[in-house]
Every structure is written in structure tokens, then in C-alpha cells.
Amino acid sequence: MKIELESVFNTPGMTVSFAAELPEDHARASGIVRNHAGIVEMEGTATVSQRIPCDRCAEDFDFTCTIPISHTLVREIADEEDDAELTLISDWSWDPSELLHEDVVLGLPPVALCSADCKGLCPSCGCNRNMGECTCVPESQLAFLLRDFPPPEELV
Ligand SMILES: [Zn+2]
Numbered sequence: 280m281k282i283e284l285e286s287v288f289n290t291p292g293m294t295v296s297f298a299a300e301l302p303e304d305h306a307r308a309s310g311i312v313r314n315h316a317g318i319v320e321m322e323g324t325a326t327v328s329q330r331i332p333c334d335r336c337a338e339d340f341d342f343t344c345t346i347p348i349s350h351t352l353v354r355e356i357a358d359e360e361d362d363a364e365l366t367l368i369s370d371w372s373w374d375p376s377e378l379l380h381e382d383v384v385l386g387l388p389p390v391a392l393c394s395a396d397c398k399g400l401c402p403s404c405g406c407n408r409n410m411g412e413c414t415c416v417p418e419s420q421l422a423f424l425l426r427d428f429p430p431p432e433e434l435v
């Protein structure tokens with residue numbers, strides 16, 4: 280998709296809306312670009328919706344995440360030190376896909392869990408502890424036992 284920016288840049292107070300599909304990121308983004316007293320700002324959200332495996336128990340679940348979008352669009356960058364915060368618009372007919380893709384990649388949480396209290400897999404037998412407890416000795420207790428009773432040399 281393209282956003283036509285010429286009239287927004289030239290008309291203080293003007294707002295245009297945008298909506299973009301990001302199939303690669305399993306996301307869709309929407310929001311507005313507005314000229315706020317001569318400063319052109321892009322505001323919106325991207326919503327990621329995807330079936331992925333939980334990082335803790337490996338079961339597939341429906342992951343959703345909303346990521347804020349906020350950028351200042353400029354026609355030229357005067358001070359090079361500021362350019363990380365500004366988005367340079369070189370063409371009036373602007374495709375925001377690349378910028379939105381970066382927003383999504385940077386905005387995703389480092390781990391995706393099926394639920395905040397996911398119990399994960401048992402490190403000993405590999406069973407999914409959300410489905411029920413196994414009979415393995417809990418990790419904390421195991422560490423305690425190993426410390427007091429180190430295993431015989433041939434088992435190490
Ligand atoms: Zn899980």
C-alpha cells in the first residue's frame with residue numbers, strides 16, 4: 280500500500296488514515312498520518328495474530344500482540360544525529376511497509392507464552408506440566424540432593 284503524503288505535508292491540520300497488511304509478519308497495521316502545526320506524525324498500532332508454539336511448553340497457541348506505531352516523518356534531515364528518530368520521506372507516494380515491518384520485529388516480546396502461568400515441560404521426562412504433574416523430583420529438590428550426595432564418578 281502507498282500513502283499519498285504531499286497534501287498532508289503541505290496542509291497543517293490535515294489527517295489521512297492508513298491500513299496495511301503485513302502478511303510476512305502475520306500482522307495488520309492501521310492508524311493516521313497527521314500534520315500537527317507543520318510536524319508530520321504517524322500514529323497507529325500493529326496487531327500480530329499468529330498460531331505459534333509456546334516458548335515454554337511448545338504447544339501451539341493463538342498468539343496476539345498489539346504494537347504501538349509512532350514516527351515523525353520529514354522531507355529532509357538537517358542534523359544527522361537526530362536521524363534515528365526521524366523517518367525520511369523521499370517520495371510523496373510512500374510505502375510504509377518496511378517501516379511497519381521494523382516496528383513489528385522490534386515490538387514483539389522476547390518470549391511468547393501460551394499463558395502467563397504456563398508450567399512448561401518437565402526437564403526430566405519432557406511431559407507437558409500444564410496437562411498434569413509427572414512423578415519426577417522437582418528441579419529445586421533435585422539440585423539439593425545432588426549437592427549433598429554427588430553422583431558416583433562413573434555416572435558423571
Ligand atoms: Zn505454554
Ligand SMILES: [Zn+2]
Binds near residue numbers: 401402405406413415
Ligand atoms: Zn517429569
